[in-house]
Amino acid sequence: MTSDDAIFDIQCWSKTFDDPVAFFTPTTDVVICMNKLSADLYEDLVSTFGGCGDNDLPELYVDGLEQEQIYEQIKMIKGFHDSSMKAPALTGEKLAAEAPSSDESEDSGADEEEETEEEESEEEDDSAEESNDSGNVDNSDVKKKKPSATAAGNRWEKSEVDDEFFNIRQMEKFLDDEDAKANQGGGGGDINYFDEVQSDDDDDEDGGLFDGDESGSDDDLKAELENDDGGDGDYDDDGGDDDEKDAKDLKHDDYFGEESEEEEAAASDDDEEEMEEEEVEEDEQPEEDVEVVNDKPWQMRGEATSEARDVNTLLEEAAQFDHATRPQPQITDDFTFNLESIIKRRIQDKAYDSVVRKMKDTRDPLAFKKKIVLDSEKSKLSLNEIYEKEYLKQANKDKEEEEDANHVEIRSMMRSLFSQMDAMSDFSFKPSAPTPEIKVVSNLPAVNMEDVQPVTHSNSQMLAPEEVLEKKDLVAKEEKTKEERKRDHRKKKIRQKVHAQQREKKLVKQAETSDKAKGQLAMQQLEKSSKLPSSSTTIIKDTGEKQSRSSKAFFTQLQENQQTAKEGKKRKLM
Amino acid sequence: MADKRPSSSNEFKLVKAKKRKSTTDTQMDVADSKRPHFPAVKPESTAVNKSLRKVPIPPNRYAPLKESWTKIYGPLVKHLKLRVKYNITARQVEIQTSPETADIGALQKAADFVKAFALGFSIEDALALIRLDELFLESFDVKDVKTLKGDHMSRAVGRVAGSGGKVKFTIENVTKTRIVLADTKVHILGSYTNIRTARTAICNLILGSPASKVYGNMRSIASRTAERF
Numbered sequence: 124m125t126s127d128d129a130i131f132d133i134q135c136w137s138k139t140f141d142d143p144v145a146f147f148t149p150t151t152d153v154v155i156c157m158n159k160l161s162a163d164l165y166e167d168l169v170s171t172f173g174g175c176g177d178n179d180l181p182e183l184y185v186d187g188l189e190q191e192q193i194y195e196q197i198k199m200i201k202g203f204h205d206s207s208m209k210a211p212a213l214t215g216e217k218l219a220a221e222a223p224s225s226d227e228s229e230d231s232g233a234d235e236e237e238e239t240e241e242e243e244s245e246e247e248d249d250s251a252e253e254s255n256d257s258g259n260v261d262n263s264d265v266k267k268k269k270p271s272a273t274a275a276g277n278r279w280e281k282s283e284v285d286d287e288f289f290n291i292r293q294m295e296k297f298l299d300d301e302d303a304k305a306n307q308g309g310g311g312g313d314i315n316y317f318d319e320v321q322s323d324d325d326d327d328e329d330g331g332l333f334d335g336d337e338s339g340s341d342d343d344l345k346a347e348l349e350n351d352d353g354g355d356g357d358y359d360d361d362g363g364d365d366d367e368k369d370a371k372d373l374k375h376d377d378y379f380g381e382e383s384e385e386e387e388a389a390a391s392d393d394d395e396e397e398m399e400e401e402e403v404e405e406d407e408q409p410e411e412d413v414e415v416v417n418d419k420p421w422q423m424r425g426e427a428t429s430e431a432r433d434v435n436t437l438l439e440e441a442a443q444f445d446h447a448t449r450p451q452p453q454i455t456d457d458f459t460f461n462l463e464s465i466i467k468r469r470i471q472d473k474a475y476d477s478v479v480r481k482m483k484d485t486r487d488p489l490a491f492k493k494k495i496v497l498d499s500e501k502s503k504l505s506l507n508e509i510y511e512k513e514y515l516k517q518a519n520k521d522k523e524e525e526e527d528a529n530h531v532e533i534r535s536m537m538r539s540l541f542s543q544m545d546a547m548s549d550f551s552f553k554p555s556a557p558t559p560e561i562k563v564v565s566n567l568p569a570v571n572m573e574d575v576q577p578v579t580h581s582n583s584q585m586l587a588p589e590e591v592l593e594k595k596d597l598v599a600k601e602e603k604t605k606e607e608r609k610r611d612h613r614k615k616k617i618r619q620k621v622h623a624q625q626r627e628k629k630l631v632k633q634a635e636t637s638d639k640a641k642g643q644l645a646m647q648q649l650e651k652s653s654k655l656p657s658s659s660t661t662i663i664k665d666t667g668e669k670q671s672r673s674s675k676a677f678f679t680q681l682q683e684n685q686q687t688a689k690e691g692k693k694r695k696l697m
Numbered sequence: 698m699a700d701k702r703p704s705s706s707n708e709f710k711l712v713k714a715k716k717r718k719s720t721t722d723t724q725m726d727v728a729d730s731k732r733p734h735f736p737a738v739k740p741e742s743t744a745v746n747k748s749l750r751k752v753p754i755p756p757n758r759y760a761p762l763k764e765s766w767t768k769i770y771g772p773l774v775k776h777l778k779l780r781v782k783y784n785i786t787a788r789q790v791e792i793q794t795s796p797e798t799a800d801i802g803a804l805q806k807a808a809d810f811v812k813a814f815a816l817g818f819s820i821e822d823a824l825a826l827i828r829l830d831e832l833f834l835e836s837f838d839v840k841d842v843k844t845l846k847g848d849h850m851s852r853a854v855g856r857v858a859g860s861g862g863k864v865k866f867t868i869e870n871v872t873k874t875r876i877v878l879a880d881t882k883v884h885i886l887g888s889y890t891n892i893r894t895a896r897t898a899i900c901n902l903i904l905g906s907p908a909s910k911v912y913g914n915m916r917s918i919a920s921r922t923a924e925r926f
Binding site: 493495497498499500501502505506507508509510511606609610 | 825866867920
């Protein structure tokens with residue numbers, strides 16, 4: 124392909140390129156232009172490099188192939204992925220091309236063009252020109268210089284974030300080197316880190332790794348370029364001293380605060396300076412830690428009082444101690460869920476734990492006593508039948524109820540079975556609670572029973588004292604019914620009567636001996652007789668008046684008394 | 698103290714003891730056996746003496762007697778083996794023993810039975826007299842308890858009866874007796890202790906105690922006597 128054609132293509136491409144929106148969707152015109160351009164470039168490269176290695180294609184096939192497929196063909200070029208190809212010039216050109224070109228990532232061709240801007244700028248100037256001219260036809264000359272200039276002075280070019288100590292370009296370069304090392308594996312072992320840093324040493328001489336102010340002169344740049352070449356050369360020749368690399372890598376890992384002397388020995392003079400710089404970056408490890416055993420920290424020293432340790436260091440420790448109290452239950456969702464499930468189950472089963480009211484057991488032994496029921500209806504049974512029933516009951520009372528034969532059999536079988544089971548368990552079982560035996564005992568005095576048995580054996584003594592003597596509940600006077608009150612009154616009267624009789628007897632007995640008792644007895648008898656309706660005696664109470672009264676007064680008084688007595692009697696009769 | 702000697706001789710004479718006239722011909726031989734030997738008694742000898750009882754029937758009991766005549770003479774004739782006859786003109790039930798009558802007391806029982814019916818007791822209640830030995834009849838008047846006149850008397854009788862006969866029935870049930878109230882006369886049928894209990898209850902009622910009080914007393918007494926063994 125002639126360059127004229129290419130330029131023509133580029134020109135047409137530039138037209139379309141003015142409108143970046145065109146790149147959002149793959150339009151056929153642009154695609155065709157780009158493919159053509161790529162094919163031309165490919166041919167140029169092939170011609171210059173003299174072969175693309177194993178998978179070399181004479182030309183780029185773009186007809187009917189998709190972008191990815193075309194890109195794959197391009198990728199097959201040998202050394203396509205070399206990091207050296209991704210020169211700092213690339214980044215610089217990116218910056219330069221930022222203004223004109225907005226979206227270059229869309230087309231694979233565009234990428235390829237940028238990547239193919241090799242550091243062999245001598246040979247690629249044309250291609251670079253072409254690619255650069257794509258963006259800026261006017262600035263081609265500037266661009267020519269710029270890649271080299273920018274490639275050299277990339278590190279020192281100031282950006283927005285740069286300041287005294289930090290240069291973003293330098294950092295990027297460093298990172299790229301690291302990436303390349305990672306990609307290449309051990310291949311980058313021969314990366315003479317220190318060589319590169321040597322260039323930095325020049326910086327150090329100026330005033331530091333990140334000193335971006337001091338932009339190197341052209342001489343420096345050239346020197347750096349040469350160094351870079353050397354570095355590249357080193358890259359190419361690199362076989363990989365893994366051990367050395369590993370050692371150098373380990374250098375950065377200060378696990379024990381030690382710096383092995385081996386490493387130190389391995390480090391060259393150049394290394395020292397580098398190490399110094401690295402020490403600045405890394406945490407300062409005290410160089411006095413040559414001993415393996417340091418002064419023990421307070422955690423290891425047994426009982427450490429507050430003076431032994433620093434302020435608030437105990438708070439950082441997770442100390443273990445015995446808890447005297449029960450740990451509080453952690454209220455988590457799980458906990459509440461379990462609790463609520465239990466509650467729900469209880470409600471469903473209606474198995475509540477409500478307290479049952481305890482009632483005092485007042486089993487009155489008198490309750491078992493046969494109560495006579497007052498039936499105020501004409502009895503259905505005649506006297507004859509009543510006596511008949513009674514007789515039969517009495518006659519059949521002696522012979523016990525004969526149990527059902529089946530029942531007897533069942534009971535005997537069960538007994539044998541249970542005894543066998545007990546033997547099986549070696550008779551280690553809980554004996555059943557004693558069942559109360561119910562025995563009917565008639566509440567009669569022993570005299571009436573006419574038992575042949577001696578009193579000690581009879582059932583009559585089995586009655587409790589309260590069953591023999593009926594004791595009534597304590598009832599207040601107000602709670603008593605009318606009948607109960609009358610009954611109690613009657614009883615009281617009887618009691619009093621008995622007492623009175625006893626007193627009288629006593630008095631009579633005493634009257635035989637003592638005169639006073641005699642007098643009392645006589646008085647009593649008089650009083651009794653006067654109370655009778657038929658008596659004519661009236662007892663005149665000694666009112667205590669003066670005894671010396673006129674006889675007239677006395678007799679009038681007597682007469683009046685008699686008359687009142689008569690009237691009283693009259694009233695009685697009525 | 699004159700000596701009464703039939704003979705002039707001074708000899709002692711053995712006085713023979715005169716034996717009593719006995720119907721049996723056989724003689725007891727005391728000296729021979731240890732146990733006395735009693736021969737079997739002839740049935741004729743055990744026969745009860747022929748006797749007759751007459752039980753007058755009051756006019757108010759004529760009709761009931763007619764209705765239940767078979768029930769009356771049935772047990773008497775079948776079980777007691779007596780001869781029963783109703784004298785219409787005399788309005789009397791005549792009961793006579795027969796040769797088949799075995800029981801001496803049967804006649805008395807029958808007479809009591811008819812008498813009870815005549816007093817006013819029902820046949821079934823009166824039948825108990827035949828079957829049980831220890832049942833008796835007792836009758837008394839309200840006047841015997843207390844002299845009451847006019848309204849008091851009727852009130853007393855009313856107290857004994859109770860409204861609808863409740864009190865009377867209660868006494869009957871508790872004391873296992875049968876009571877017949879006929880105007881002012883009270884007849885009680887039952888065993889001795891029960892009659893006594895019922896009598897006291899009725900007397901108390903006549904005398905003026907309220908029924909509840911009488912019940913209380915009656916109950917306490919009856920509970921003591923009720924337990925049989």
